[in-house]
Amino acid sequence: AAARNQEKRMVADVKRKEQAVAERILENDEYAQVQEEIERQHRAYEKKFQDSLGRHASEERNRQILITKTTDKVDLIDTTGRGVRPFEPSQVTTIRDHSFGLGHNPRKSGKLLDDVIDMVRDKPE
Structure with a gap:
């Protein structure tokens, strides 16, 4: 009887630990997705900033100013x-x-x- 109870406790402990590991994996996946989204936004902002510094961008801004002022x-x-x-x-x-x-x-x-x-x-x- 004691052996059965101990075995049931061990099986329950294993299931509880498996459940905890599964929950931790899900939390890590959600965190990783959020971090990837933030990183993607940062890359997009950096690309937009770099594009705004190029020669074609400054020439386009100057062209638009001339169009509005003439x-x-x-x-x-x-x-x-x-x-x-x-x-x-x-x-x-x-x-x-x-x-x-x-x-x-x-x-x-x-x-x-x-x-x-x-x-x-x-x-x-």
């Missing part, structure tokens, strides 16, 4: 003056210049001045 929404301004006729920079860009707020419009049309006013008004503080 009146014709072009990404290239002929600064050499070899175009059809020379131009004044204030006539082809939508940028607040020295004449802003003085009460006169040095631009070709009122729409260009309205665009500058809208740009200044919409600028976040």
Whole structure:
């Protein structure tokens, strides 16, 4: 009888230990999955950062700035003056210049001045 009880206890101990090992394995798997996800996010952030430092990225940012600042929404301004006729920079860009707020419009049309006013008004503080 004592031998049977001891055997039952040993079998129960083995099952309990197997259950504990299985639970520990599951916990380790969950932890590993979380760590892999965090590592994947870090790699993605690093790749995005490295991509933003490249020449093509800075050229694209400059191109986008020119498109938003020119009146014709072009990404290239002929600064050499070899175009059809020379131009004044204030006539082809939508940028607040020295004449802003003085009460006169040095631009070709009122729409260009309205665009500058809208740009200044919409600028976040």
